[in-house]
Amino acid sequence: MKKLRQYQQEMLDEILEAIPIHKKICCQLSTGGGKTVIFTEMINKLNDKTLILVDSIDLLNQTVDTFSKNGLDIGSLKAVGKLPNNKVVVAMVSTLYNRVKKNINLLDQFKFCVVDECHVWIFNKIFTYLINAKIIGFTATPVRLKRYKIDEDHTALEVMADVYDHIVIGKPISWLIKNAYLVKDENRQLDFDYSGLKTDSSGEFTAESMRKVFQDEKYQKALRYNYEKYCEGKKTMIFTASTETNAIFAELFIDKNVKTYDSVNNNPNERDQVIDWFRNSEDAILINTGCFTKGFDVCDVECIIVARATKSLALWIQIVGRGARTTKKKYKDSVLVIDGGNNINEHGIFSLERDWKKIFSDRKIKTIIEATQECESCGFTFPEVEKFCPNCGEKVPEKENLDIEKELKLFEISGQKIKLLPPKIDINYFIDKGATDYEALKVLQEKWINFLVKSEIKQNDFLFHKNKGTFFKRFDVLLKPFYLEVIKCALLKKGKNVVYKSYCDKILNKSYDKKYGTN
Numbered sequence: 001m002k003k004l005r006q007y008q009q010e011m012l013d014e015i016l017e018a019i020p021i022h023k024k025i026c027c028q029l030s031t032g033g034g035k036t037v038i039f040t041e042m043i044n045k046l047n048d049k050t051l052i053l054v055d056s057i058d059l060l061n062q063t064v065d066t067f068s069k070n071g072l073d074i075g076s077l078k079a080v081g082k083l084p085n086n087k088v089v090v091a092m093v094s095t096l097y098n099r100v101k102k103n104i105n106l107l108d109q110f111k112f113c114v115v116d117e118c119h120v121w122i123f124n125k126i127f128t129y130l131i132n133a134k135i136i137g138f139t140a141t142p143v144r145l146k147r148y149k150i151d152e153d154h155t156a157l158e159v160m161a162d163v164y165d166h167i168v169i170g171k172p173i174s175w176l177i178k179n180a181y182l183v184k185d186e187n188r189q190l191d192f193d194y195s196g197l198k199t200d201s202s203g204e205f206t207a208e209s210m211r212k213v214f215q216d217e218k219y220q221k222a223l224r225y226n227y228e229k230y231c232e233g234k235k236t237m238i239f240t241a242s243t244e245t246n247a248i249f250a251e252l253f254i255d256k257n258v259k260t261y262d263s264v265n266n267n268p269n270e271r272d273q274v275i276d277w278f279r280n281s282e283d284a285i286l287i288n289t290g291c292f293t294k295g296f297d298v299c300d301v302e303c304i305i306v307a308r309a310t311k312s313l314a315l316w317i318q319i320v321g322r323g324a325r326t327t328k329k330k331y332k333d334s335v336l337v338i339d340g341g342n343n344i345n346e347h348g349i350f351s352l353e354r355d356w357k358k359i360f361s362d363r364k365i366k367t368i369i370e371a372t373q374e375c376e377s378c379g380f381t382f383p384e385v386e387k388f389c390p391n392c393g394e395k396v397p398e399k400e401n402l403d404i405e406k407e408l409k410l411f412e413i414s415g416q417k418i419k420l421l422p423p424k425i426d427i428n429y430f431i432d433k434g435a436t437d438y439e440a441l442k443v444l445q446e447k448w449i450n451f452l453v454k455s456e457i458k459q460n461d462f463l464f465h466k467n468k469g470t471f472f473k474r475f476d477v478l479l480k481p482f483y484l485e486v487i488k489c490a491l492l493k494k495g496k497n498v499v500y501k502s503y504c505d506k507i508l509n510k511s512y513d514k515k516y517g518t519n
Contacts, residue, residue, distance in 0.1 A: 052114045192213075434493065
């Protein structure tokens, strides 16, 4: 095994101490800090059946390569074929989910599950099937952009603490730079008028406003000028907001050693060829849209040009992090970051110290906005009405139309079929006791958990309806009115904030664990 650096060993020791105590652990360490190396050694020490979840083929290949270099046995789940029998198995979440829907006991053998880039929520749908496993997620950015509705007037920001019980935080970027594990960021801002940028219902900038700003001829001239002044002859990555902008910028740099890559116009099989070209070309310019923000290990990138704007702190840090790695290939003591989207004013520079523990659980409440969705390909958040991801161009899968009365079977109690009746609470009882709204909701929650535990719904049916979302449709009708009555009651004292979605998730998860004997 590769010997860990001291800060990596310290972080691993803290993770190993937390595993017996917590069910789901989030581990934060900067891009280039060695997350893969740490969880490789962690898995070696745990020495038990472990599943590694990734969301891209690059991360899958990177994980297999790391394990192989360290002499460890690992199997990978392919698009076809059986789940490997290796002690350690790595799988793309989309491939695995298609399998596990057909066999809900497929993952019972695993005692641990490692999630790479766990800030992307698409992994969470697998967790229900990992009834015997501890979940350990790794990310450089334990932060979410997506919001959801909590009542008729407000939305809440999703936070990592909605899913993970505990966070372990590694050394900050500034420390890694000071100790020469990352290179320093030299920052320049492209002077341009960004007032035309507008936000959509998700809080992110609209595709249309970004198109107008970043495809403007004046912007293109400013971009070319900044490249020639600061980046000429250096290995450069340019990050854009759309595949259309990719094509326009390719024309802008047609006289240079340039290639573009995006998920719409490029075949996934071309990816390795493009990366190899970029790795072996000293003066290359690689223009991409949301495709190389993770699992990309070309370390000698000298310039990062961010020719887009984003409200996502995670995306901003991931983009700049592509140039922060050290390299022995040639002398490199810094990475030049040209912010062409007002992102430094929005988020601060890459090396700014951030309070990840606070960000992990800091929920912000805003007035109501439209429903949003998250791209299953790149994790980008955008309005639910959009049919294509504005970030990577991936088409949104069509949603299944559910007939609730047809899909949701009646629960059975004592062998008799009955309609699902909502457990109730008397809000006046809690007012008289001087209780908080949190305490009232806690009692209502326990009543629902006990009710579902007593029901005779089979495990397969429980999982089916949980994953289909039919439980939540019933909750909206039968539980939500009581939830709203409690949180809007001015006579109850205010306690800990309870978010509706997390509240329902906890009812289902605790009911499932208690009913079917999971931990």
